[in-house]
Amino acid sequence: MNTRISFLLNDNLISEELNPAAVLLDYLRSAGLTGTKEGCREGDCGACTVISGQIRNNTIVYRTVNSCLIPLMNVNGHHIVTIEGLNQKKNNLTPVQHYFINEGASQCGFCTPGFIVSATGFLLSGKDNSYDNIIDAIDGNICRCTGHNSIIRAVNDLAAEFSELPEDFHERIEYLIRRNVLPEFFRNIEEKLPHIKTMSGQKNGNETPKYFVGGGTDLFVQKPAEMLSSELTFLRSSDNLNEIFERDGFCFVGSGATVTDILNSPLIKDYFPGINEFSELFGSTPIRNSATLGGNINNASPIGDMTAFFLALDPEVILSGGTEERSVRLKNFFISYKKTVRKQNEFLKYLKFRIPGGEYFFNFEKVSKRTYLDIASVNSAVLLKLDNNFISDIHISAGGVFEIPKYLSAASEFLLGKNIDPEILRQAVEIADTEISPISDARGSERYKRLLLSRLIYAHFIKLFPNLIDIKETV
Amino acid sequence: MKNYDIIQHVTGRSLFIDDINVPNGILYAKVFYSQIAHGKILSVDLSEALSVRGVLRIITSVDIPGVNQIGGIVQDEKLLADDEVHFIGMPVALVIAESKFIAETAAQKIKVEYEKLPVITDPREAFSKGYLSIPPRIFSSGNVDTAWKECDFIEEGRCDSGGQEHLYLETQGAFSFPLEGGSIKVISSTQGPSAVQKTVADVLGISRNKVEVEVLRLGGGFGGKEDQASAWAALSALAASVMNKPVKLILSRHDDMIMTGKRNPYSSDFKIGLNKDGRILAYEVSFYQNSGASADLSPAILDRSLFHCTNSYFIPNVKATGYCCRTNVAPNTAFRGFGGPQGKFVIESAVYKAALKMNIPAYEIQRKNLIKEGQYFHYGQKAVNVMAEKTWNEAESQFNFESIRMNQKKFNAGNKLFKKGSAVMPICFGIAFTNTRMNQANALVNIYIDGSISFSTAAVEMGQGVNAKIREVISRVFSVSQDRIKNEPTNTTRSANTSPTAASSGADLNCNAVYIACSKILERLLLSAAEDLGENNSDNLKIKDESVYINDDKTTLDWNNLIENAYTKRISLCDYAHYATPELHFDKDTNKGTPFRYHVYGTAVTEVTVDCMRGIFKIDSVKAVHDFGTSLNPVIDLGQAEGALLQGLGWMTIEEIIHDKNGKLLSDLLSTYKVPDVHFAPGNVDIRFLKEPNPVGIFNSKAIGEPPLMYGIGVYFAIMNAVREFNSHAVPEFSAPFTPEKVLLKLYEKSDADGVRYESQTGEKSNIL
Numbered sequence A: 001m002n003t004r005i006s007f008l009l010n011d012n013l014i015s016e017e018l019n020p021a022a023v024l025l026d027y028l029r030s031a032g033l034t035g036t037k038e039g040c041r042e043g044d045c046g047a048c049t050v051i052s053g054q055i056r057n058n059t060i061v062y063r064t065v066n067s068c069l070i071p072l073m074n075v076n077g078h079h080i081v082t083i084e085g086l087n088q089k090k091n092n093l094t095p096v097q098h099y100f101i102n103e104g105a106s107q108c109g110f111c112t113p114g115f116i117v118s119a120t121g122f123l124l125s126g127k128d129n130s131y132d133n134i135i136d137a138i139d140g141n142i143c144r145c146t147g148h149n150s151i152i153r154a155v156n157d158l159a160a161e162f163s164e165l166p167e168d169f170h171e172r173i174e175y176l177i178r179r180n181v182l183p184e185f186f187r188n189i190e191e192k193l194p195h196i197k198t199m200s201g202q203k204n205g206n207e208t209p210k211y212f213v214g215g216g217t218d219l220f221v222q223k224p225a226e227m228l229s230s231e232l233t234f235l236r237s238s239d240n241l242n243e244i245f246e247r248d249g250f251c252f253v254g255s256g257a258t259v260t261d262i263l264n265s266p267l268i269k270d271y272f273p274g275i276n277e278f279s280e281l282f283g284s285t286p287i288r289n290s291a292t293l294g295g296n297i298n299n300a301s302p303i304g305d306m307t308a309f310f311l312a313l314d315p316e317v318i319l320s321g322g323t324e325e326r327s328v329r330l331k332n333f334f335i336s337y338k339k340t341v342r343k344q345n346e347f348l349k350y351l352k353f354r355i356p357g358g359e360y361f362f363n364f365e366k367v368s369k370r371t372y373l374d375i376a377s378v379n380s381a382v383l384l385k386l387d388n389n390f391i392s393d394i395h396i397s398a399g400g401v402f403e404i405p406k407y408l409s410a411a412s413e414f415l416l417g418k419n420i421d422p423e424i425l426r427q428a429v430e431i432a433d434t435e436i437s438p439i440s441d442a443r444g445s446e447r448y449k450r451l452l453l454s455r456l457i458y459a460h461f462i463k464l465f466p467n468l469i470d471i472k473e474t475v
Numbered sequence B: 001m002k003n004y005d006i007i008q009h010v011t012g013r014s015l016f017i018d019d020i021n022v023p024n025g026i027l028y029a030k031v032f033y034s035q036i037a038h039g040k041i042l043s044v045d046l047s048e049a050l051s052v053r054g055v056l057r058i059i060t061s062v063d064i065p066g067v068n069q070i071g072g073i074v075q076d077e078k079l080l081a082d083d084e085v086h087f088i089g090m091p092v093a094l095v096i097a098e099s100k101f102i103a104e105t106a107a108q109k110i111k112v113e114y115e116k117l118p119v120i121t122d123p124r125e126a127f128s129k130g131y132l133s134i135p136p137r138i139f140s141s142g143n144v145d146t147a148w149k150e151c152d153f154i155e156e157g158r159c160d161s162g163g164q165e166h167l168y169l170e171t172q173g174a175f176s177f178p179l180e181g182g183s184i185k186v187i188s189s190t191q192g193p194s195a196v197q198k199t200v201a202d203v204l205g206i207s208r209n210k211v212e213v214e215v216l217r218l219g220g221g222f223g224g225k226e227d228q229a230s231a232w233a234a235l236s237a238l239a240a241s242v243m244n245k246p247v248k249l250i251l252s253r254h255d256d257m258i259m260t261g262k263r264n265p266y267s268s269d270f271k272i273g274l275n276k277d278g279r280i281l282a283y284e285v286s287f288y289q290n291s292g293a294s295a296d297l298s299p300a301i302l303d304r305s306l307f308h309c310t311n312s313y314f315i316p317n318v319k320a321t322g323y324c325c326r327t328n329v330a331p332n333t334a335f336r337g338f339g340g341p342q343g344k345f346v347i348e349s350a351v352y353k354a355a356l357k358m359n360i361p362a363y364e365i366q367r368k369n370l371i372k373e374g375q376y377f378h379y380g381q382k383a384v385n386v387m388a389e390k391t392w393n394e395a396e397s398q399f400n401f402e403s404i405r406m407n408q409k410k411f412n413a414g415n416k417l418f419k420k421g422s423a424v425m426p427i428c429f430g431i432a433f434t435n436t437r438m439n440q441a442n443a444l445v446n447i448y449i450d451g452s453i454s455f456s457t458a459a460v461e462m463g464q465g466v467n468a469k470i471r472e473v474i475s476r477v478f479s480v481s482q483d484r485i486k487n488e489p490t491n492t493t494r495s496a497n498t499s500p501t502a503a504s505s506g507a508d509l510n511c512n513a514v515y516i517a518c519s520k521i522l523e524r525l526l527l528s529a530a531e532d533l534g535e536n537n538s539d540n541l542k543i544k545d546e547s548v549y550i551n552d553d554k555t556t557l558d559w560n561n562l563i564e565n566a567y568t569k570r571i572s573l574c575d576y577a578h579y580a581t582p583e584l585h586f587d588k589d590t591n592k593g594t595p596f597r598y599h600v601y602g603t604a605v606t607e608v609t610v611d612c613m614r615g616i617f618k619i620d621s622v623k624a625v626h627d628f629g630t631s632l633n634p635v636i637d638l639g640q641a642e643g644a645l646l647q648g649l650g651w652m653t654i655e656e657i658i659h660d661k662n663g664k665l666l667s668d669l670l671s672t673y674k675v676p677d678v679h680f681a682p683g684n685v686d687i688r689f690l691k692e693p694n695p696v697g698i699f700n701s702k703a704i705g706e707p708p709l710m711y712g713i714g715v716y717f718a719i720m721n722a723v724r725e726f727n728s729h730a731v732p733e734f735s736a737p738f739t740p741e742k743v744l745l746k747l748y749e750k751s752d753a754d755g756v757r758y759e760s761q762t763g764e765k766s767n768i769l
């Protein structure tokens, strides 16, 4: 099972025969790097956060990831930075650490390395230093002791000090080294990394594996033990699957594109200007950095957010089984709970949707118990076009209310050709209610999910057409 | 003045249990636990598990050389189930293997046959069947029965509060290794090293002096490791003893959530009576506490609910009854506040309901009934140095309640989709273990010949900064730099027979013991200095900034010389001291006495915005004036207050423990049990220091750990007020947590559930605050 895995760990080259499905966290801790903590092994606490650097378009892109969910194969050829990597000289604290100390932003200390790594990763990422962005950077880290207030003060201080980060990657690295945020070894990574990638066996796995592995954020939560002994194909180690491009009036999103990739895509931003707001509701920064579109769709979870988002675009998915390729409407892709039409040897290559034209409106809604870093109780998206105030095209999706991600065909059909008014919406909501069959579980009772979906459908219209719909008329 | 450990924390160098270098050949253990909530064990089949390569042994109850009993207050809890299982998660067997992974794999292959018995998860059902862990407890004062007649308004109702998972980021765990002569050393993540020592000794059938328990630090405790760390320590010790090898047992998050108890859920009935001026004349309450499958600390927790059932209010006639109800969920246990929050939520609900009936804002009733100097609590203790009105008045003027109310009105008038609401929450919390005999501590202080100092106490560091406070005390007594002072790990060979670090009292008890030890050394040092300096009266001497002064004149004798000279003269540089909190007594039969050394007070105002389209909400601000005493360390105390507050807010809103009817925990992972994250934290948390010295506190300080959690209760009523701004039909239900689900259902509640209709208050006296 073992295969050669090579990566840079802080400033050390690691090149060993390892189980590619072992998770990075276990590797680190057994190598004595115990600053990276285990708090949950399910991507929900951030105590295990590390920074992962990867060559993309000839430069290194650094992003934070949850080491508890990342299989070693997915760090092959990467630069991994742990808390130990930040303090090369003893007693030489970085500014990030200083601010945490000054604000008393650490109590028991168990969560702290994760926060320090996330905040450092943020400075490395080159994201614009706004308040919202730096808070998002630590949205995958849970602290049970401090109440987060002191941590918020610390990262705010940090953002203020580093308000003018150079945009250029090399300049930024130099600057961060000079300011003692990063150790010197960061300077040479760009030279070393390309060689490292070529050192490994590059065997991604079998043609008909038991599992295709995307980011692993689902597989390694659900069945980590099974992964260790299963035939796997790691899709992320093949390039190109993360591309997002336009061709013949269609947008193609590679199945290996992560939420972050999708967010960063100029094309997507262009068509969905509100996407930032929606995507913040998906997992956390490190989860967004790993979770792929292909994983979200193939998971076939009734509450997948990307699935609900794209389902409203009525797209096709392109499946590839070796030499054969075929395409299926996404709304026909799901058969029953966690079952899809995908054959064992097929993997999802692209999602393909017609680029909306004319006067179109899009909205995505998600409500969960905790607004951020939580799985939806119910989610929903809508794409609609208006022609002289009449709905000329409409697709509504709903998650969490049926055994599969639900395309609300009856409600969508009903609204076609109608104008937008409260009475019509009331009827549409009633129809939608007949299309769903939610179950009571930890994310809410059936009664709640029914009410919530109806409110979210109203919310789409109240948000998109505030002048046409008054909330009081929907009660 | 920082938490000393923090430099280690930010560099990832702090060691937690699972980080400590383990000896070669260490073995790993995994607990196999009951898969059903109640039943008889018919057979246990270990054969398949034992055949897994790398499995060395599987321990069951028959391997216990001592007693199979770990109950603290009531002896009703087995370490390993033998005949019956009482909850899903009850340990049945312990797999010992060469690696964690092997142990986990093998545990899945253990097969148990059960005969199922009826499952109860609801405390009221347990009560009706008579399943009580201890006889009912009744606290009373005055006479409620006659008082009702004098009341102009009487309201009754029901109130429920849910459990709460501690979610210390470091899961429970321990590792043990055999020492020579049948002794054993246990490294444990526990708040109560002496409790672990006792449990291990009992289970192994050896005397306590053969069990050494050491605690370096905890990655969070919050009460969850007060009593419930003992089982894992005892299991690892049992395994180490059976195998004669070191054994480590660290719980996975999932196992921890399944096997360990949580904050006790309560279901309560209340009846409150007021006169037309809004004065509360009588209050009657019954608490049905869900204690889980065994008593654990629940009886003590129940007592604290009874103590704090009137929160900050003086009520002349009180009758409070508590039932410790046994159910088939994991034994519930201490959680920051220890029954106080559960008790306070009920009285606040009663006040809220009464206010609706009387058509006045709740804050008027709250304000009018705050306890005053010299009045008596219903348990017979006289209220002294009362800060209830003082913190209220300070909060009201510093945060301008009136303008908060006006802003809200304006906002609500101009917004259809979002509504704001707010509520005031006063708190009053007694400091001391209510079990009087636990209020003692001891400390060892060593000065080394080079002038450096170390101390050992029973205090367990879990991020609350107790060691930083002790250093502060030492540095003040000796007037030396804190850099000279180091804490030793908490260890039962240095600190014997100690109470757990709990009840907010860790700093009070241990600082006082350290203070006494330091004072004894100081006295000797000053005598020695007087001799060195040829001064007759050592009373004229003092140490200031590491130098000896005669009156106000600095001498050439500095700390290092002083210490060296004393050593040369064979004067002891070390001392040990014991501290027992004075003046405490409590009669458990009449439930009267002076159980607390002092009380902590405060007042907070919470503002929320509810998203009426989606039923979600954002806590805009929590502003409080808190009675910190004279803080020993403001950074630490503020951090404690903020952290406690957020846990309180979480408990009241999104932290939801859910069991199905078979007793299976559905919220058993971080993906299904949500604690506050960085986005949940209120945009504005403003906790101000009421700097009133505490005459009976060490250096006039006050305890801080638990009280601020109870400010969180205010958020419940703030949300309710906002909801009622959108939907005047919404009838308050007093069922925490107020999850987005409940909020949405309330927002769109059509007709009034119980036929009662409260007018929406839009007049002068809006109920918003």
Ligand SMILES: Cc1cc2nc3c(=O)[nH]c(=O)nc-3n(C[C@H](O)[C@H](O)[C@H](O)COP(=O)(O)OP(=O)(O)OC[C@H]3O[C@@H](n4cnc5c(N)ncnc54)[C@H](O)[C@@H]3O)c2cc1C
Residues within 6 Å of the ligand: A042, A043, A044, A211, A212, A213, A214, A215, A216, A217, A218, A219, A220, A221, A235, A255, A256, A281, A282, A283, A284, A287, A290, A291, A292, A293, A294, A295, A296, A297, A298, A299, A303, A304, A305, A306, A307, A346, A347, A348, A349, A373, A374, A375, A376
């Ligand atoms: C902490 C946390 C938070 C989360 N939050 C959210 C959230 O807010 N919203 C949400 O929707 N999800 C959430 N998830 C779930 C998960 O992250 C997403 O479903 C994610 O998109 C899965 O992608 P992946 O690449 O990591 O999947 P993987 O784990 O790699 O794979 C998931 C499944 O898809 C299959 N698969 C993957 N790629 C392909 C492919 N190209 N072709 C065929 N099959 C494939 C795998 O075999 C597997 O069965 C969260 C998960 C975690 C751990």
Ligand code: FES
Residues within 6 Å of the ligand: A037, A038, A039, A040, A041, A042, A043, A044, A045, A046, A047, A048, A049, A066, A067, A068, A069
């Ligand atoms: S251990 Fe919690 S996110 Fe990885």
Ligand code: FES
Residues within 6 Å of the ligand: A105, A106, A107, A108, A109, A110, A111, A112, A142, A143, A144, A145, A146, B169, B219, B220, B463
């Ligand atoms: S400091 Fe304890 S969890 Fe953050």
